[in-house]
Amino acid sequence: MQQYLFWILLLFLALGIIYPAIGLLAIICMLAPVVLAPYKGRYWCGNFCPRGSFYDNVIAKLSPHKPIPAFVRSKSFRAFMVVFIMSVFGVQMYYAWGDIGEMGRVFVRIILITTIVGIILGLIYHQRTWCSFCPMGTLASWFSAKAKPMPLQVKDSCVDCKLCTTACPLQLSPYIEKGNTQGFTHGDCLKCNRCVKKCPKKALAFQNG
Ligand code: SF4
Numbered sequence: 001m002q003q004y005l006f007w008i009l010l011l012f013l014a015l016g017i018i019y020p021a022i023g024l025l026a027i028i029c030m031l032a033p034v035v036l037a038p039y040k041g042r043y044w045c046g047n048f049c050p051r052g053s054f055y056d057n058v059i060a061k062l063s064p065h066k067p068i069p070a071f072v073r074s075k076s077f078r079a080f081m082v083v084f085i086m087s088v089f090g091v092q093m094y095y096a097w098g099d100i101g102e103m104g105r106v107f108v109r110i111i112l113i114t115t116i117v118g119i120i121l122g123l124i125y126h127q128r129t130w131c132s133f134c135p136m137g138t139l140a141s142w143f144s145a146k147a148k149p150m151p152l153q154v155k156d157s158c159v160d161c162k163l164c165t166t167a168c169p170l171q172l173s174p175y176i177e178k179g180n181t182q183g184f185t186h187g188d189c190l191k192c193n194r195c196v197k198k199c200p201k202k203a204l205a206f207q208n209g
Protein backbone atom coordinates (compact mmCIF):
# COMPACT_ATOMS: atom_id res chain seq x y z
CA MET A 1 0.00 0.00 0.00
CA GLN A 2 2.87 2.38 0.83
CA GLN A 3 3.81 2.68 -2.81
CA TYR A 4 0.51 4.40 -3.69
CA LEU A 5 0.16 6.75 -0.71
CA PHE A 6 2.04 9.54 -2.44
CA TRP A 7 -1.13 10.24 -4.42
CA ILE A 8 -2.65 11.53 -1.19
CA LEU A 9 0.13 14.12 -0.93
CA LEU A 10 -0.32 15.23 -4.54
CA LEU A 11 -4.10 15.40 -4.15
CA PHE A 12 -3.75 17.26 -0.85
CA LEU A 13 -1.49 19.91 -2.37
CA ALA A 14 -3.55 20.32 -5.55
CA LEU A 15 -6.86 20.62 -3.68
CA GLY A 16 -5.31 22.54 -0.79
CA ILE A 17 -4.19 25.34 -3.09
CA ILE A 18 -7.76 25.69 -4.42
CA TYR A 19 -9.63 24.95 -1.17
CA PRO A 20 -7.20 25.86 1.65
CA ALA A 21 -9.50 24.57 4.44
CA ILE A 22 -8.51 21.05 3.31
CA GLY A 23 -5.09 21.85 4.75
CA LEU A 24 -6.44 21.21 8.26
CA LEU A 25 -6.43 17.49 7.45
CA ALA A 26 -2.64 17.65 7.64
CA ILE A 27 -2.91 17.70 11.40
CA ILE A 28 -3.40 13.92 11.17
CA CYS A 29 -0.02 13.51 9.49
CA MET A 30 1.65 15.81 11.99
CA LEU A 31 0.33 14.13 15.12
CA ALA A 32 0.19 10.46 14.04
CA PRO A 33 3.96 9.81 13.91
CA VAL A 34 4.46 11.29 17.37
CA VAL A 35 1.45 9.57 18.98
CA LEU A 36 2.44 6.19 17.51
CA ALA A 37 6.13 6.52 18.34
CA PRO A 38 6.17 5.09 21.89
CA TYR A 39 4.42 1.94 20.63
CA LYS A 40 5.68 1.50 17.07
CA GLY A 41 8.65 3.86 16.69
CA ARG A 42 8.67 5.72 13.37
CA TYR A 43 6.31 3.17 11.85
CA TRP A 44 4.10 5.96 10.49
CA CYS A 45 7.04 7.53 8.61
CA GLY A 46 7.96 4.23 6.99
CA ASN A 47 4.52 2.87 6.18
CA PHE A 48 1.79 5.53 6.16
CA CYS A 49 3.32 8.95 5.55
CA PRO A 50 2.25 10.14 2.05
CA ARG A 51 5.35 12.32 1.76
CA GLY A 52 7.59 9.42 2.73
CA SER A 53 5.84 7.40 0.02
CA PHE A 54 6.50 10.22 -2.46
CA TYR A 55 10.21 10.21 -1.66
CA ASP A 56 10.47 6.39 -1.66
CA ASN A 57 8.52 5.80 -4.86
CA VAL A 58 8.99 8.91 -7.00
CA ILE A 59 12.11 10.83 -5.94
CA ALA A 60 14.05 7.59 -5.37
CA LYS A 61 13.96 6.97 -9.12
CA LEU A 62 15.76 10.29 -9.71
CA SER A 63 18.02 10.42 -6.65
CA PRO A 64 21.79 9.78 -6.89
CA HIS A 65 21.54 7.82 -3.58
CA LYS A 66 24.52 9.54 -2.02
CA PRO A 67 25.15 9.39 1.73
CA ILE A 68 22.81 11.59 3.75
CA PRO A 69 25.01 14.42 5.16
CA ALA A 70 25.97 13.78 8.79
CA PHE A 71 25.27 17.42 9.59
CA VAL A 72 21.52 17.14 8.98
CA ARG A 73 21.38 14.07 11.24
CA SER A 74 23.10 15.80 14.14
CA LYS A 75 21.12 16.32 17.33
CA SER A 76 21.73 20.05 17.33
CA PHE A 77 20.53 20.60 13.76
CA ARG A 78 17.48 18.43 14.32
CA ALA A 79 16.61 20.28 17.54
CA PHE A 80 17.04 23.58 15.70
CA MET A 81 14.68 22.41 12.96
CA VAL A 82 12.04 21.40 15.50
CA VAL A 83 12.17 24.84 17.13
CA PHE A 84 12.42 26.72 13.81
CA ILE A 85 9.56 24.98 12.00
CA MET A 86 7.31 25.00 15.07
CA SER A 87 7.98 28.70 15.60
CA VAL A 88 7.21 29.57 11.99
CA PHE A 89 4.11 27.40 12.15
CA GLY A 90 3.02 28.93 15.48
CA VAL A 91 3.40 32.53 14.35
CA GLN A 92 1.51 31.93 11.12
CA MET A 93 -1.23 30.08 12.97
CA TYR A 94 -1.51 32.94 15.47
CA TYR A 95 -2.33 35.41 12.71
CA ALA A 96 -4.65 32.97 10.91
CA TRP A 97 -6.50 31.86 14.04
CA GLY A 98 -10.29 31.86 13.71
CA ASP A 99 -10.33 31.77 9.90
CA ILE A 100 -10.63 28.14 8.79
CA GLY A 101 -9.43 28.88 5.26
CA GLU A 102 -6.38 30.81 6.43
CA MET A 103 -5.55 28.18 9.05
CA GLY A 104 -5.70 25.48 6.40
CA ARG A 105 -3.53 27.61 4.15
CA VAL A 106 -0.80 27.62 6.82
CA PHE A 107 -0.65 23.81 6.66
CA VAL A 108 -0.71 23.72 2.86
CA ARG A 109 2.04 26.33 2.62
CA ILE A 110 4.35 24.66 5.12
CA ILE A 111 3.87 21.22 3.58
CA LEU A 112 4.41 22.56 0.07
CA ILE A 113 7.61 24.39 1.02
CA THR A 114 9.09 21.53 3.07
CA THR A 115 8.18 19.02 0.35
CA ILE A 116 10.05 21.14 -2.22
CA VAL A 117 13.06 21.32 0.13
CA GLY A 118 12.88 17.53 0.47
CA ILE A 119 12.71 17.08 -3.31
CA ILE A 120 15.80 19.25 -3.84
CA LEU A 121 17.74 17.37 -1.14
CA GLY A 122 16.53 14.08 -2.61
CA LEU A 123 17.84 15.05 -6.04
CA ILE A 124 21.20 16.12 -4.59
CA TYR A 125 21.78 13.45 -1.94
CA HIS A 126 19.25 10.77 -1.11
CA GLN A 127 15.47 10.53 -1.43
CA ARG A 128 14.84 10.44 2.32
CA THR A 129 17.26 13.20 3.34
CA TRP A 130 14.38 15.38 4.52
CA CYS A 131 13.12 12.54 6.74
CA SER A 132 16.45 12.58 8.60
CA PHE A 133 15.54 15.92 10.15
CA CYS A 134 11.79 16.35 9.58
CA PRO A 135 10.58 17.93 12.86
CA MET A 136 7.72 15.46 13.38
CA GLY A 137 10.05 12.58 12.52
CA THR A 138 12.58 13.94 14.99
CA LEU A 139 10.01 14.13 17.78
CA ALA A 140 8.92 10.58 16.90
CA SER A 141 12.53 9.39 16.94
CA TRP A 142 13.08 10.86 20.41
CA PHE A 143 10.05 9.00 21.78
CA SER A 144 11.07 5.86 19.92
CA ALA A 145 14.65 5.99 21.22
CA LYS A 146 13.32 6.17 24.77
CA ALA A 147 10.64 3.45 24.49
CA LYS A 148 12.59 1.16 22.10
CA PRO A 149 9.49 -0.50 20.59
CA MET A 150 9.75 -3.25 17.94
CA PRO A 151 13.46 -4.06 18.27
CA LEU A 152 15.05 -5.58 15.18
CA GLN A 153 16.86 -8.78 16.10
CA VAL A 154 20.10 -9.54 14.24
CA LYS A 155 20.86 -13.28 14.22
CA ASP A 156 24.30 -14.84 14.18
CA SER A 157 23.75 -15.87 10.55
CA CYS A 158 24.56 -12.24 9.57
CA VAL A 159 27.66 -12.14 7.37
CA ASP A 160 28.23 -8.36 7.46
CA CYS A 161 27.39 -7.94 3.78
CA LYS A 162 25.77 -4.56 4.59
CA LEU A 163 22.94 -5.05 2.09
CA CYS A 164 20.55 -4.01 4.87
CA THR A 165 22.18 -0.59 4.98
CA THR A 166 21.95 -0.29 1.21
CA ALA A 167 18.22 -1.08 1.38
CA CYS A 168 17.50 1.22 4.32
CA PRO A 169 15.71 4.48 3.41
CA LEU A 170 17.58 6.25 6.21
CA GLN A 171 20.87 4.45 5.60
CA LEU A 172 20.85 2.84 9.04
CA SER A 173 22.99 -0.18 9.87
CA PRO A 174 21.09 -2.84 11.82
CA TYR A 175 23.91 -5.38 11.33
CA ILE A 176 26.07 -3.53 13.86
CA GLU A 177 23.90 -5.01 16.61
CA LYS A 178 24.74 -8.61 15.80
CA GLY A 179 25.17 -10.39 19.10
CA ASN A 180 23.22 -7.77 21.04
CA THR A 181 20.24 -9.52 22.63
CA GLN A 182 18.35 -6.23 22.80
CA GLY A 183 18.57 -5.93 19.03
CA PHE A 184 18.64 -2.83 16.86
CA THR A 185 16.59 -0.10 18.53
CA HIS A 186 17.66 3.03 16.66
CA GLY A 187 15.08 5.79 17.17
CA ASP A 188 15.04 6.58 13.46
CA CYS A 189 14.21 3.07 12.29
CA LEU A 190 11.06 3.41 10.18
CA LYS A 191 10.04 -0.24 10.77
CA CYS A 192 9.67 -0.43 6.99
CA ASN A 193 10.87 -4.04 6.74
CA ARG A 194 13.06 -3.35 3.69
CA CYS A 195 16.21 -4.60 5.36
CA VAL A 196 14.41 -7.75 6.54
CA LYS A 197 13.35 -8.53 2.97
CA LYS A 198 16.76 -7.69 1.54
CA CYS A 199 18.89 -9.75 3.92
CA PRO A 200 20.21 -12.78 2.00
CA LYS A 201 20.78 -14.72 5.25
CA LYS A 202 17.37 -14.03 6.79
CA ALA A 203 19.26 -12.70 9.76
CA LEU A 204 16.82 -9.91 10.59
CA ALA A 205 13.43 -10.12 12.29
CA PHE A 206 11.24 -7.68 14.21
CA GLN A 207 10.09 -8.56 17.68
CA ASN A 208 6.78 -7.32 19.15
CA GLY A 209 5.75 -6.31 15.63
S1 SF4 B 1 21.88 -7.87 4.98
FE1 SF4 B 1 21.69 -9.48 6.54
S2 SF4 B 1 23.61 -10.63 6.38
FE2 SF4 B 1 23.95 -8.68 5.31
S3 SF4 B 1 24.83 -7.32 6.92
FE3 SF4 B 1 22.60 -6.99 6.92
S4 SF4 B 1 21.83 -8.39 8.50
FE4 SF4 B 1 23.89 -9.07 7.97
Ligand code: SF4
Pocket residue numbers: 046164167168169170171172173174188189190191192193194195196
Ligand atom coordinates in the same frame (compact mmCIF):
# COMPACT_ATOMS: atom_id res chain seq x y z
S1 SF4 C 1 16.70 -0.45 9.66
FE1 SF4 C 1 15.37 -1.72 8.34
S2 SF4 C 1 13.28 -1.42 9.08
FE2 SF4 C 1 14.58 0.24 9.97
S3 SF4 C 1 14.34 1.93 8.50
FE3 SF4 C 1 16.15 0.79 7.87
S4 SF4 C 1 15.38 -0.71 6.34
FE4 SF4 C 1 13.60 0.09 7.45
